[in-house]
Every structure is written in structure tokens, then in C-alpha cells.
Amino acid sequence: MKVVVLAVVFVSVISVSFTADLQCTHKKVDVPEEWLSMVDPCVKKMQDQIQEEMRAAIQYMAMGAHFSRDVINRPGFAKFFFDAASEERQHSIKLISYLLMRGNLTENVSTLLQKRIEPATEVWDSGISALRDALRLEAKVTNKIRDVIKVCEDPQLAENNFNDYHLVDYLTGEFLEEQYKGQRELAGYISTLDKMVGEHGILGEFLFDKQLLG
Amino acid sequence: MKPLFLFIFGVIAVVTAQQNEYCYKSVVQACSHTTSKLSSDTLPECDAKYGAINEVVGDLQAFATTHISRSFEYLLMSTHYANYQKNRPGFEKLFRDLSDEKWAESIEIIKHIAKRGGRMNFRRWKTDERKQKQENYELYELESVAKALDMEKALALEAHTIHDAVSRRLEKAHDPEISSYIEEEFVHKLASNVRKLSGYASDIYSFLKTKDSSLALYLFDNYLQKSL
Numbered sequence: 001m002k003v004v005v006l007a008v009v010f011v012s013v014i015s016v017s018f019t020a021d022l023q024c025t026h027k028k029v030d031v032p033e034e035w036l037s038m039v040d041p042c043v044k045k046m047q048d049q050i051q052e053e054m055r056a057a058i059q060y061m062a063m064g065a066h067f068s069r070d071v072i073n074r075p076g077f078a079k080f081f082f083d084a085a086s087e088e089r090q091h092s093i094k095l096i097s098y099l100l101m102r103g104n105l106t107e108n109v110s111t112l113l114q115k116r117i118e119p120a121t122e123v124w125d126s127g128i129s130a131l132r133d134a135l136r137l138e139a140k141v142t143n144k145i146r147d148v149i150k151v152c153e154d155p156q157l158a159e160n161n162f163n164d165y166h167l168v169d170y171l172t173g174e175f176l177e178e179q180y181k182g183q184r185e186l187a188g189y190i191s192t193l194d195k196m197v198g199e200h201g202i203l204g205e206f207l208f209d210k211q212l213l214g
Numbered sequence: 215m216k217p218l219f220l221f222i223f224g225v226i227a228v229v230t231a232q233q234n235e236y237c238y239k240s241v242v243q244a245c246s247h248t249t250s251k252l253s254s255d256t257l258p259e260c261d262a263k264y265g266a267i268n269e270v271v272g273d274l275q276a277f278a279t280t281h282i283s284r285s286f287e288y289l290l291m292s293t294h295y296a297n298y299q300k301n302r303p304g305f306e307k308l309f310r311d312l313s314d315e316k317w318a319e320s321i322e323i324i325k326h327i328a329k330r331g332g333r334m335n336f337r338r339w340k341t342d343e344r345k346q347k348q349e350n351y352e353l354y355e356l357e358s359v360a361k362a363l364d365m366e367k368a369l370a371l372e373a374h375t376i377h378d379a380v381s382r383r384l385e386k387a388h389d390p391e392i393s394s395y396i397e398e399e400f401v402h403k404l405a406s407n408v409r410k411l412s413g414y415a416s417d418i419y420s421f422l423k424t425k426d427s428s429l430a431l432y433l434f435d436n437y438l439q440k441s442l
Contacts, residue, residue: 023427024354029299068328070262096293106297110351113286118336
């Protein structure tokens with residue numbers, strides 16, 4: 001019995017000496033909140049868009065993986081899609097940075113991204129079918145950004161009639177600009193490739209792939 | 215005796231050569247006018263597979279998806295340190311760099327699977343990865359470094375498992391190309407990451423025992439900003 005009591009005392013002393021002096025957490029900071037102007041419906045839309053951009057990134061990664069295969073052998077397409085994947089990830093990070101700049105994301109960060117995101121499609125019939133899917137994907141992302149803008153510039157949705165001019169300007173000037181340029185590039189690629197494969201079939205796709213390699 | 219020996223040697227050489235000509239044979243068959251139409255879109259037996267890729271392709275796919283998952287987790291940890299209340303740009307950079315590294319590696323693993331004739335499967339996850347629920351990534355300094363250290367060690371052990379499988383642990387599975395790739399791309403880098411994070415944990419632990427750990431953490435964050 002004595003031994004057990006001694007052991008318990010010993011373990012408690014050890015655990016106390018291990019934790020008692022360790023100051024892992026710090027005081028809650030006192031920062032005025034008057035500068036925090038973003039409203040909930042708009043923040044929620046932005047957070048959804050972060051996940052949306054990351055979904056697009058994974059879809060592009062699956063396209064890159066498909067065209068890297070030995071039996072597909074289109075390194076130009078693979079490079080184009082892997083680059084697009086990393087670009088979409090950067091978009092997601094830019095949206096996160098914007099919310100942080102405006103004083104958001106002080107809580108509920110852990111649910112901002114799903115841990116497991118899987119692509120909807122992993123196989124394509126041809127280069128042109130993947131490019132068409134890519135253009136559809138970009139159009140979907142563009143519409144989602146427009147939805148974010150609509151919510152963030154609508155004063156009626158906010159308690160204090162807040163129109164988020166700066167965010168709307170940022171999304172319009174940076175994001176939509178990039179979306180429209182990207183869509184035009186893809187539409188041009190599809191158009192050229194469609195003509196090439198129309199006349200020359202698989203040889204057209206082969207030549208276009210090497211062009212994408214740069 | 216000598217001619218017989220030469221004959222046997224010759225027969226063995228011919229048989230071995232024929233055994234290695236699967237692709238050539240399928241081409242000959244495909245080009246033969248007497249053969250009926252090819253049923254396959256691709257040339258049979260002419261893929262890039264050899265060695266032990268089939269034995270470890272599933273593990274490599276799971277290794278890639280684990281990297282994607284880690285890149286998200288590190289991004290969330292970095293985001294937490296970038297909010298105005300935490301305001302630790304050094305920790306933000308530490309975890310952002312790790313997120314970038316995992317993202318880039320996931321693409322490299324996918325490329326390597328393809329290089330060896332395999333195919334990526336984005337629905338292949340490690341069993342415990344699939345079971346895990348969404349975790350908390352809003353952590354204190356020491357907690358976050360501890361979590362990162364555990365994550366890097368787990369990745370290193372996953373790399374060891376693949377290395378082990380292609381080093382004849384599995385019957386007839388020997389693939390020096392894959393083991394060398396795992397060593398060069400992952401084993402050394404992960405060992406450095408583990409050592410770095412373990413050192414950070416040790417430093418932060420001793421800081422947290424001091425009276426003004428808040429100042430110590432501020433200085434350590436400054437150090438991270440400059441050193442990374």
C-alpha cells in the first residue's frame with residue numbers, strides 16, 4: 001500500500017514539475033474592433049470561394065496526371081494543366097490573404113479547407129476534350145466570383161448597409177481580369193486545336209502538344 | 215564437350231532475348247497483315263512498366279494524396295498565424311513553406327508514377343488518412359511545431375515503407391530506381407525537416423519555461439522570419 005501511495009505521489013510530482021511552469025498560452029489581446037468592417041454573408045461567400053479554387057486546382061492536377069501517362073504521352077498538355085493547378089492554388093491563397101488583411105479568419109480556420117478533395121473526372125478521350133472541360137471549369141469559377149461580388153456589394157444583405165467597395169474592386173480588377181484572360185486563352189487553344197485535329201487527326205494533337213511545351 | 219556447351223549457352227541466350235521482346239512481338243503481330251484487327255487502343259506490352267512498380271503503385275498513389283492533404287493542413291496552420299491576433303509572420307512562413315513543399319512534391323510523385331508506367335488514382339488514401347476527421351489547426355506555437363514534427367515523421371515512415379517494399383521485402387520486388395528516387399527526393403529532405411522542427415520544439419519548450427515567454431516567442435518568430 002505504502003509503495004502505491006509513494007508511486008502516486010512520485011508521478012504527480014513529475015507531472016506537476018512537467019506542466020506547472022510551462023506557459024503555452026498567452027493572454028487574449030485587446031485590439032479595437034471598429035476597423036473590422038466585413039459583413040458575414042460576404043465573408044461566408046469568400047470562404048466558400050477559397051474551397052472552390054482549391055477544387056479547381058485538384059481537377060487540373062488530375063488532368064496533368066492523365067496526360068503524363070506513358071500511353072497518353074502528351075507532356076505539353078500535362079505541363080499546361082499542372083501549371084494551371086498551382087495557379088488555382090495561388091488564387092485560393094490570395095483570397096485567404098485578403099480575408100486576413102481585412103481582419104478575418106481569427107477563428108474557424110480549421111474548416112476552411114476539406115482535408116480530402118478528389119477530382120470529379122480523371123480520364124479524358126483527347127486533348128481537346130480536356131481543354132473543353134477546362135474552359136467549362138473556368139466559366140464556373142468566374143460565375144462563382146461574380147456571385148461573391150453580388151453578395152459583397154449588396155448593402156441590403158448587411159446589417160449596417162455596408163457595400164464592400166474595396167473587395168469588389170479587388171475581385172473585379174484582379175480575379176475577373178485573370179479569369180477573362182484565362183478563358184480567352186483556353187478558347188483560342190480549343191479553336192486552333194479543333195481545326196488541327198479536324199484536318200490532321202492525331203498528328204494535329206501531337207504538334208499542338210509540342211507547342212504547349214514551349 | 216565444347217560445342218555442346220556453346221549450343222546450350224546459345225539456346226539460353228535466344229530464349230532470354232525472346233522473353234524480353236514482348237513489345238516487339240506485339241508490334242510484329244500488329245503489323246502482320248494476316249492478324250485480325252487490333253482490339254486495343256494502345257500497343258499491348260509496350261507500356262513503361264518494369265521492375266516492381268505494380269507492387270508499390272498503390273503506396274505511391276497514397277503517398278501523393280497524403281502530400282496533397284498535408285499541403286492543405288500546413289496552409290491552414292500558416293493561415294492561423296497570419297491573423298492579426300496571432301500576428302506571427304515567422305511561423306506563418308514556416309508552415310507556408312511546408313505547404314508549398316508538399317504541394318510541389320505531390321505533383322512530382324504523380325509525374326514519377328507516370329514515368330514508371332503507372333496511373334495516378336486520386337481516390338487512393340492511406341487507411342488512417344481516410345478515417346481521420348477534420349482536425350484543429352488553430353494551435354499555440356509549441357503545439358503547432360509538435361504537430362508538424364509528427365506529420366513529417368509520419369511522411370518519412372511512409373517513404374520508408376515504399377523503400378522497404380521495393381528492396382525485396384515483397385517477394386521478387388526489387389526496384390533500385392524507385393528506392394533511389396525515394397531516397398533522393400524524400401528520405402534526406404524529411405530527415406532535415408524532422409531535425410529542424412525537433413530543434414525548434416526544443417528551443418520553444420525552454421523559452422516557455424522562462425518568465426517572459428511572450429517576448430521569447432516574439433524574438434523566435436523574428437528569427438524564423440529571417441532564417442527561412
